[in-house]
Structure formats: structure tokens, C-alpha cells
Amino acid sequence: MSTAGDAGDGREDGGVLAWFPAGLPPAQKVIGLFAAKWAIGALRPLVLLGVPDLLAEGPRTAADLAREAGVDPDVLHRLLRAAAAVGVVREAQDGTYVLAPEGQGLRSGVPDGVREMFLFASDPVMWRPYEELPHTLRTGEPAFGRAFGTDFFAFLREHPATAALFDHAMVQNRYPGTDRVLDGFDFSRFPRIADVGGGRGHFLAAILARHPGCTGAVCDQPQVVAGAKEQFEQHGVADRATAVETDFFTSVPAGFDAYLIKHTLHNWNDRDAVRILSRVRDAIGTDLNARLLVVDALLTGPGGFDLGKLTDVEMLAVLDGRERDRADWDRITAAAGFAPAGEDPEPGDLVLLEFRPV
Numbered sequence: 001m002s003t004a005g006d007a008g009d010g011r012e013d014g015g016v017l018a019w020f021p022a023g024l025p026p027a028q029k030v031i032g033l034f035a036a037k038w039a040i041g042a043l044r045p046l047v048l049l050g051v052p053d054l055l056a057e058g059p060r061t062a063a064d065l066a067r068e069a070g071v072d073p074d075v076l077h078r079l080l081r082a083a084a085a086v087g088v089v090r091e092a093q094d095g096t097y098v099l100a101p102e103g104q105g106l107r108s109g110v111p112d113g114v115r116e117m118f119l120f121a122s123d124p125v126m127w128r129p130y131e132e133l134p135h136t137l138r139t140g141e142p143a144f145g146r147a148f149g150t151d152f153f154a155f156l157r158e159h160p161a162t163a164a165l166f167d168h169a170m171v172q173n174r175y176p177g178t179d180r181v182l183d184g185f186d187f188s189r190f191p192r193i194a195d196v197g198g199g200r201g202h203f204l205a206a207i208l209a210r211h212p213g214c215t216g217a218v219c220d221q222p223q224v225v226a227g228a229k230e231q232f233e234q235h236g237v238a239d240r241a242t243a244v245e246t247d248f249f250t251s252v253p254a255g256f257d258a259y260l261i262k263h264t265l266h267n268w269n270d271r272d273a274v275r276i277l278s279r280v281r282d283a284i285g286t287d288l289n290a291r292l293l294v295v296d297a298l299l300t301g302p303g304g305f306d307l308g309k310l311t312d313v314e315m316l317a318v319l320d321g322r323e324r325d326r327a328d329w330d331r332i333t334a335a336a337g338f339a340p341a342g343e344d345p346e347p348g349d350l351v352l353l354e355f356r357p358v
């Protein structure tokens with residue numbers, strides 16, 4: 001997410017356009033954005049081929065790698081050269097390549113890896129809806145539905161391989177803001193925590209690992225929570241965590257002190273987000289000490305760089321969802337029977353917003 005005020009955040013010198021090569025007159029700077037397309041285009045086939053894993057074993061030439069992988073040596077050389085220009089690999093004078101620190105996360109199965117996140121975000125399924133954004137602009141109709149004839153999560157239910165990649169990507173969904181939320185909020189106030197739409201339970205597991213007095217349940221679709229046991233075991237919290245098969249449009253399990261919902265309400269338009277929040281409110285019932293904890297982006301006001309204003313476009317294209325500012329969050333939670341409680345975090349990053357039932 002954005003790092004307001006840091007050097008190089010683009011805020012003072014023109015946003016994302018400032019990140020691309022200098023030298024273009026202002027009226028032409030926008031063409032520098034294509035560098036992102038070319039960079040992703042070069043990296044995706046390299047990652048699919050497992051090149052970051054092969055390079056982790058030591059310096060290799062393109063010819064040597066091409067022989068081992070059975071691919072075209074000249075094309076591999078050109079893609080690696082581009083990856084070096086991006087900064088993901090380093091190219092030595094003798095023609096060998098090594099993985100740069102910035103490429104380590106593209107290896108398979110490494111701690112803090114982002115391989116599946118990268119492959120999912122660059123998947124054709126995630127590009128195709130963008131072709132329909134002009135239609136969405138004209139009509140307000142969801143781009144993903146126009147592209148695929150169904151909504152994103154229904155599509156995943158019908159395409160298990162894409163769904164498995166998405167669920168794995170979500171486990172890697174760790175913006176710097178996620179650690180700040182984990183470190184900065186006192187989850188130990190809540191002995192029983194439900195993570196609604198919590199994926200495979202990775203965030204809940206991280207909370208429980210930090211707070212030995214807490215227990216919890218991840219509440220997500222059956223095919224998703226099927227992967228929770230592994231996460232709970234990896235974090236050493238399997239004795240304090242359960243998985244509850246949940247359709248959050250139908251009902252959310254009762255009996256928890258905190259209902260956490262992270263990176264999930266932004267997947268939905270206001271009408272559907274209020275439906276989900278209303279099911280959480282139903283689950284809380286008369287327990288006015290229970291809390292709703294929303295972890296999502298909090299948009300800044302007009303002007304300036306804010307990564308949430310860009311991820312909002314992904315929400316628009318792929319999910320018919322949206323990122324929200326403080327007034328948006330207060331409005332949709334109020335519609336479901338909640339009022340703000342706790343701290344009022346700075347916008348411009350992933351935040352935790354606390355609400356009490358009214």
C-alpha cells in the first residue's frame with residue numbers, strides 16, 4: 001500500500017509516472033507506463049518455467065539454462081536480459097545470471113514468497129475483464145460478468161485450478177500493512193475470534209500464534225477452508241483453531257467475541273457488503289461487547305498517491321467491488337447495525353477499523 005510521505009512514493013513528483021525512466025516531456029510520460037506491461041510479460045514465462053528456482057542454485061548462462069529446461073536459448077536470453085533491466089535478476093559481464101534479492105520471492109515454497117501472487121495477478125483471467133472496462137464505464141455493469149458470463153467467485157468455483165492458485169495467492173497476501181496490523185492491534189482482548197472470508201486461515205493463524213490466550217475459527221467456503229488445517233499446523237495453532245464452512249450471504253457462526261473480516265469487503269459492491277455485514281450483525285445478536293474488525297484499505301482524500309486508488313480499479317474490473325474511504329466504511333457498517341469504536345487510523349494504507357454493534 002502507499003507509504004505517504006516517504007521519499008520516492010510519487011506523492012510529490014507526479015505519482016506512478018515518476019517511477020518510469022526520466023527524459024520524456026510531461027505530455028509523453030504516460031507512455032512510460034507500458035514498461036509495466038513489458039516487465040510482467042518478461043517475468044511471467046520465466047516464473048512459469050521455474051527460472052527463479054534454477055537460478056537459486058548459482059550463476060547460470062541462458063544457454064545452459066535453456067539446455068536444461070528444453071527451451072529456445074535466444075528467447076530465454078532476451079527475457080532474462082529484460083528481467084535484469086527490471087532488477088529481478090543480475091546479469092554479469094561473462095553472460096551469467098544470478099537471482100537478485102528482489103527475485104527471491106518468485107521461487108517456489110520460500111518464506112515470504114509471492115510466486116503464486118505474481119502468477120495469479122498476471123493470469124489471463126485477471127487481464128481479460130480490463131477489455132470490458134469501457135463497457136463498465138458506459139453502463140456501470142460489472143466487467144468480469146461481461147467477460148466471463150458469471151461473477152468472480154462463481155467462476156472460481158467452476159475452475160478449481162484457478163481457485164487453488166487464488167487461495168494460495170491469498171496466503172501470500174502480505175502487504176507491509178498486514179504486519180503493522182498484526183503488531184499494532186491488541187487481539188488478545190478477544191478470547192474467541194472469527195475470521196470471516198478468511199481464506200485458508202493464514203491471518204487467523206498468525207494472530208493465534210502471537211496471542212496464546214486466543215482461539216479462533218476461519219469461516220469461508222468449503223473448498224477454501226479445506227486448506228486451513230495445513231496453515232494451522234504450520235503456525236502451531238491447530239489445537240486452538242477450527243474451520244467452519246460458511247456462506248457469508250446466508251449465515252455466519254455465532255458465539256465469537258470478535259468478527260474479523262480482512263481484504264474481503266472490498267471484493268463487493270455496497271449492497272453485497274451490507275448483506276455480509278448484516279449476517280455478522282445477526283451472529284452477534286444481543287452481545288453488545290462483541291466487535292466487528294474490518295481490515296482493508298482506507299482511502300485518502302483528493303490528490304496524491306494512494307495505492308488503494310489503483311487497487312480500486314482491480315476491484316472494479318475483476319470483482320464489482322470497491323476500495324473505501326472513512327465515510328464509505330461508516331455508512332455501510334451503519335446500514336448493518338454497527339457504529340465506529342476504537343482508534344481512527346490514518347488513511348492511505350491497510351488499516352484495522354473497529355466497530356461495535358448498536
Ligand SMILES: C[S@@+](CC[C@H](N)C(=O)[O-])C[C@H]1O[C@@H](n2cnc3c(N)ncnc32)[C@H](O)[C@@H]1O
Binds near residue numbers: 199262
Ligand atoms: C480476497 S479473499 C481474502 C482472504 C483473506 N481474508 C485474506 O485477507 O487473505 C476473499 C475471501 O472471501 C471468500 N468468499 C467469497 N465468497 C464467499 C462466501 N459466499 N462465503 C464465504 N466466503 C466467501 C473467498 O473464498 C476468499 O477466501
